[in-house]
Amino acid sequence: MAAVRERSAYANLTLPAELRRAKLDARDAALATELTYGTLRAQGLLDRIITLASSRPVEEIDPPVLDLIRLGAYQLLFTRIGAHAAVDTSVEAARTAGLGRAGAFVNAVLRKISARDAAAWVEALRDGVTDPVARMAIGTAHPEWIARAFADSLGAAAGELPELLAADDARPRVHLAARPGAISAEELALVTGGREGELSPYAVHLDSGDPGTLDAVREGMAAVQDEGSQLVALAAARAPLDGPDGGRWLDLAAGPGGKAVMLGALAEIEGGTLTGVEVSPHRADLVREATRDLPVTVHTADGRDPGLEPGFDRVLLDAPCSGLGALRRRPEARWRKTTADIPELVSLQRELLDSAMRLVRPGGVVLYATCSPHLSETVSVVREAARRDDVETLDVREILADIGGAVGGRPDGLGEGPWVQLWPHRHGTDAMFMAALRRTR
Template structure:
């Protein structure tokens, strides 16, 4: 029998994501620990919270239909409760009576809301999920129907299709949408100089330093606790390693991670820098994210006192003037983006952004690239990286590089050396990774250097 607290935890996470823009992957483990859930109950809460967030658009359509009113006319707490109830009814092996009764009980302190939620969930339980969904999609366009069926906003679906079509791979859209909804195995990185990737006997990933975590909470591994291993997607590892291993490192090189929070790539780059005799500066705009960067690199500082990265706080666009002009040999620009490449790991990300957010992000990305170009030494390397495959955030930005005195390097060849046999689409000199093809987040990577190099 499921502990009532498991549903409470899932509902509260869904509510906080919606109301406070919380991040489920950070919030859920904390709430599970605070509730003292057993392994089984923690698994139930995880499946319920992440699944509800992943399929939120579909649930909202079903709820609005059953309630006879738009979801924006339902108070946030009741809506979050209805969402987890809808998910249990449609996508979990939970008996209908338990899904309705136990979920409505979360609103027992609000009799009116509980009665409303009970009526809506009972209506949803009276008709099979497939039949209800077919009714909702009957009058939609092909794109709208596919978007609702696969739990993606229509604009996101179209953006993904455009990028695949650029590769001549539009027929892979269905596989990509399915991969976005398939919860991935946790991936780890063994930090160079601190850990041996083969020491734990774990399956490999697309990254030479990456391994698939064993089942269970990876935080329980002593190697995670001591910081020698970290949880990190293989695509993020390849993005950092493409920069650090694009060519041999000269002693005394200065490296910059321009947008370093929350610190995963900074930790990997810092370990690489210590091993090669380089020095990393990690910059982050927001103080609370800079704190996360400091926590991420603590193990490197401990292993190599005085040789770890310097973590600074400030707007990345300030670089390239004064003493930072032409100051760095290698710069990672992991630009703020829509995050559409990490939908399988961050299920709520697809609902956070709107098409109108893209132009402002593209402008910021371009301004950060301009700062990187100013801060780069002649002959140095920039890695322009986004966790988004949206063309406005990837190709459209790096296409402006020539005007900044930058030229592309053959990033595909660098990544192939890092990951022999990796499948790469036709994207010119850049690399666009895909979850359905590479088992990674959909990272975009373009290495750039100064013209005349």
């Protein structure tokens, strides 16, 4: 909690290492994981409840004390831990942390919170709120602007918003990607005790556990990767070209390297090579390490002007974005993002896509993707690029035809096209967007 608050660390990257360092048994590690992720995911809702219960804004509460109250409130409202135990352990934590007389304040606030259950507190917060989206946002611990962005992207299917918000608020399964050419999904499922995914032919799902301890992951035969991200790499590798595939592929924003591994492995099978570009030196090093035994060359450069010779057959642009599609995997992120983040990102996405279209050869394909369903970052960017007279929009549903149809039992499958927007509640993946653009001349 302190690392997330003080250093803007990502819990999903920091917590597993901390748990291994603490050498907790499986039961205690599972509880610590649930309390940490759950508290961070519900932080905005908890803060509003704490404000009501303490009669003071959370900004006026000392941050270490606020961390303890949030953890205690989450236990009271969202777990089966008894009220007495939740309050007492929080007060004791304040004492052992040397927070002075803060224990009395922690005790008073948590006892007031314990007087109502979660549903009652949500209804208290909804009092006077009539807008249905705002009411849903409160009940599912989402900032209102994000709930509205989801509703806008759902469009005619906006009636699914409650289902989407609920899925986005649930703890996701661990998704593994079997490395093409190294191990099959069937084999990976057998050695990990997981089960094969429904969409990607390389996906395996685990209900829980630390994937970093798995032999297949440690040996590089598999990696942690959402099934939706796997589909992005597959679409980039499968998109139909005009003319032969010369095997010269490009990942224009490659860090931290998950899709580069998948693309590099697929390129190796096809006898091709992959060039990776990453502007951050640290992330570029991560890509080099992840792809060290694959036909991948990584350049530390700005994708808007990477200094590469044009003529690539395939270009993947997994553009830097708001990350709204992966909030369930980064529980703290929903409270860090603001609407003010979007315009600068959209400008960068457009510039990167212009660069990708310059680097791809005539007849080659650019696969544009974001881990965000926000229309400004997805459809808006693609439609602007498609206005060029040398660009043809391909139907991603046809590229992924073998996973199309009634995905997840739904007749809408992968949507109306020509692009694809994946959803946690429909597909069990992060909310990945992908569009395919072929340069005609």
